[in-house]
Amino acid sequence: MGDQVKLSAGGADYDYAVLKGSVGPDVVDIRKLYAQTGMFTFDPGFTSTASCESALTYIDGDEGVLLHRGYPIGQLAENSSFMEVSYLLLNGELPSKDELEKFEFTISRHTMLHEQLRTFYTGFRRDAHPMSIMCGVVGALSAFYHDSTDISDPEHRTISSHRLIAKMPTIAAMAFKYAVGQPFLYPDNDLSYTGNFLRMTFGVPAEEYEVIPEVEKAMDRIFILHADHEQNASTSTVRLAGSSGANPFACIAAGIACLWGPAHGGANEAALNMLKEIGTPDKIPHYIERAKDKNDPFRLMGFGHRVYKNYDPRATVMQKTVREVFDALKVNDPLFETALRLEELALNDPYFIEKKLFPNVDFYSGIILSAIGFPTSMFTALFALARTVGWVAQWNEMISDPGQKIGRPRQLYTGPTQRDYVPLDKR
Numbered sequence: 001m002g003d004q005v006k007l008s009a010g011g012a013d014y015d016y017a018v019l020k021g022s023v024g025p026d027v028v029d030i031r032k033l034y035a036q037t038g039m040f041t042f043d044p045g046f047t048s049t050a051s052c053e054s055a056l057t058y059i060d061g062d063e064g065v066l067l068h069r070g071y072p073i074g075q076l077a078e079n080s081s082f083m084e085v086s087y088l089l090l091n092g093e094l095p096s097k098d099e100l101e102k103f104e105f106t107i108s109r110h111t112m113l114h115e116q117l118r119t120f121y122t123g124f125r126r127d128a129h130p131m132s133i134m135c136g137v138v139g140a141l142s143a144f145y146h147d148s149t150d151i152s153d154p155e156h157r158t159i160s161s162h163r164l165i166a167k168m169p170t171i172a173a174m175a176f177k178y179a180v181g182q183p184f185l186y187p188d189n190d191l192s193y194t195g196n197f198l199r200m201t202f203g204v205p206a207e208e209y210e211v212i213p214e215v216e217k218a219m220d221r222i223f224i225l226h227a228d229h230e231q232n233a234s235t236s237t238v239r240l241a242g243s244s245g246a247n248p249f250a251c252i253a254a255g256i257a258c259l260w261g262p263a264h265g266g267a268n269e270a271a272l273n274m275l276k277e278i279g280t281p282d283k284i285p286h287y288i289e290r291a292k293d294k295n296d297p298f299r300l301m302g303f304g305h306r307v308y309k310n311y312d313p314r315a316t317v318m319q320k321t322v323r324e325v326f327d328a329l330k331v332n333d334p335l336f337e338t339a340l341r342l343e344e345l346a347l348n349d350p351y352f353i354e355k356k357l358f359p360n361v362d363f364y365s366g367i368i369l370s371a372i373g374f375p376t377s378m379f380t381a382l383f384a385l386a387r388t389v390g391w392v393a394q395w396n397e398m399i400s401d402p403g404q405k406i407g408r409p410r411q412l413y414t415g416p417t418q419r420d421y422v423p424l425d426k427r
C-alpha cells in the first residue's frame, strides 16, 4: 500500500492515496471524496489543485526551474529552435536531423490560409485589437477544415495540430498588416518558420525583405520562451474546452481569449505601457508606492507569478536578449534603463521581497518586441502564436488519455435557499 492521508469527517475516518510524480509535489487523490464524505474541496484559483497528470512541462517555482520534457529552458533557449522545441513538446523527444527536417517541411506546407479567410479581416475595424482578430479568425478555422476535426482520430489530431502551429504566424502577420493598411504577404516556404513570420509582418511587395539573422534568432528564442508553461490559465481553458469534445480550433480560440487578460498574456502589453507611463527612473518610487497601496488597483505589470516565487528563468533569458537585439539593430531604448532600475528598486523593497514578487516572462519581452518594430498591441498576439504549440500539445495529451472526463467543477453555494414564486401583483 503506498502513502495515504487520513481525513476525519462526520465521526468517520477516510484514507486517500498519495500519488507521486517523477519530480515535484505529491498529490492527494481525492476523486472519491464527495462520494464518501458528501463534501467538496474548496480551492478558488486552484492554488493547491492539480487538475491533471502531464509529462510535458515541469516548473519548480521556488527554484526558478522550467523543464520541457526534462530539458531546462535555458539550454533550449541557447541551443534549440522553436521548431525543434515544438517537435519535442508534441513528441516527447528531441528530433533526429531527418525528423526535424520532415517536421519543418510539414509545418511549412500548412502556412497558407484558405483564401476566403482573407475576407474575415475586412469585417474588422482597422483599429481592432489584434487579439480580437486572433480570437475570431482562429475560431473560424473550424469552418474550413472539416477534414481534421474528428478528435478521436489521431491522424486528424496531428493534422489539426500542424495546421494551428503553421497558420498562427500567417494569421498574426495578417492582423498586423490589416492594422497598418498594408497588403498581406503570402508565406515564403524558403524561409525558416520565424523568418517567414518576420517577412510576412514587415515585408512589402515593392521590395525584397532581408531577414536579419540576429533578429530572427531573438524572435525564435522569444517563441521558445513562450511555448508552454504547465497548467496556466489559458492552457487550463484549452483543456476544459477540449474535455467537452470541442474541435481543436475552437479550443485554441478559447485559449487565445483567456491569454488576452492583463493578468496573463496581456501583461506584456501592459508592462510596456506601464514603463511608458513611468517614463524616467526618477518616477519609479512613486509607482512602487502605488503598487504597494492596497487601495490602488495599480500593480507592477510583468511582476509576480502564481508559481514562481523566485526569478522566472524566462525573464533572465529575455533580459540578456534585450542587449543582443539592441546591438544587432544599433538601437537603444531608455525604457530598458527604466526597466532595469525598476527591477533593482523593487527587488530591494521589503514588500516585493516578502511577497516574493520577481520579474516574469512579460517584463522585458515588450522592450525587445518594440525594438524589433512591433506595436504594443501585437505583443499578446505574439505570445498566442508561440503558446499555440503548448496548447495543442496539452490538448493532445488530454484527448489521448482514455480516462479523460469532461471537466465539471462544483461550488460552495451561498445563494438563497428554496422559496416560492411571488406573483407580480403581490410584490
Ligand code: SDX
Pocket (backbone or CB within 6 Å): 228, 229, 231, 232, 233, 262, 263, 264, 265, 267, 291, 292, 298, 299, 300, 301, 302, 303, 304, 305, 306, 307, 355, 357, 360, 361, 362
Ligand atoms: C503569465 O501561470 C502562468 O504560468 C502564466 C504565464 C505563462 O507562461 O502562461 O507565466 C504567463 O501570465 C505571467 C504573469 C503575467 N501577469 C502579470 O505580470 C500581471 C501582474 N502580476 C499579478 O497580477 C500577479 O502577480 C499574478 C496574477 C501574475 C499572480 O497572482 P496570484 O498568484 O494570484 O497572486 P496574488 O494576486 O494573490 O498576489 C499575492 C500578493 C497580493 O498581495 P496581498 O493581497 O497578499 O496583500 O502579491 C501582490 C498582491 O496584491 N501582488 C502584487 C503583484 N502581484 C501580486 N503587487 C504589486 N504588483 C504586482 N505585480
